[in-house]
Each structure stands twice: as structure tokens, then as C-alpha cells.
Amino acid sequence: MKIRHEGLLRWIRSASDKQVSTTGTTRAYLKQIAYGHKPASPEIAVRVEVASDGAATRKSLRPNDWHVLWPELITSHTPKPTPGRDTPTTA
Numbered sequence: 001m002k003i004r005h006e007g008l009l010r011w012i013r014s015a016s017d018k019q020v021s022t023t024g025t026t027r028a029y030l031k032q033i034a035y036g037h038k039p040a041s042p043e044i045a046v047r048v049e050v051a052s053d054g055a056a057t058r059k060s061l062r063p064n065d066w067h068v069l070w071p072e073l074i075t076s077h078t079p080k081p082t083p084g085r086d087t088p089t090t091a
Contacts, residue, residue: 002036
């Protein structure tokens with residue numbers, strides 16, 4: 001299922017070329033991510049969060065594995081992931 005990232009779409013529309021360049025990719029590739037055609041790499045997800053001042057977050061861009069990549073973002077208010085559902089499991 002494709003996930004449309006509304007925060008990223010809004011940011012892309014208003015971002016300058018200089019802001020987009022700080023993400024390490026192109027506006028066209030960011031649109032591919034925003035419309036759910038391509039996944040954001042962990043590196044791009046972090047850069048987008050910083051460049052967009054949080055309009056698009058790592059959590060929103062990597063909803064299935066952000067808690068594995070960035071466990072420091074887990075708070076007491078964060079629902080625990082359900083293994084086998086959205087979470088990669090280890091053997």
C-alpha cells in the first residue's frame with residue numbers, strides 16, 4: 001500500500017531549491033517519496049526532517065522501522081510496535 005506523505009508534499013511546494021538541495025536528493029525524487037512511489041532512505045529521512053523543520057518527520061517517512069533505526073525517538077507515549085505486523089523481527 002502506498003503511503004502519501006502530506007507533510008512532505010506541503011514542504012516541497014514551498015521549499016526553495018537551496019532547501020531541497022540540503023536533503024541530498026532532487027525535488028523530483030522527493031516527490032516520488034511523497035507520493036509513496038519510493039521509500040525514503042534513513043539518510044534522506046533525517047535530512048528531510050531537518051530541512052523541513054519537522055514538517056516531514058523520520059517517523060512519518062519510515063513508519064515501519066523508525067523505532068529500530070532511531071530508538072532514541074521512542075517515548076513513553078509511543079505505542080509499542082507489534083512484531084510481525086509492521087516490525088521486522090529477528091530470528
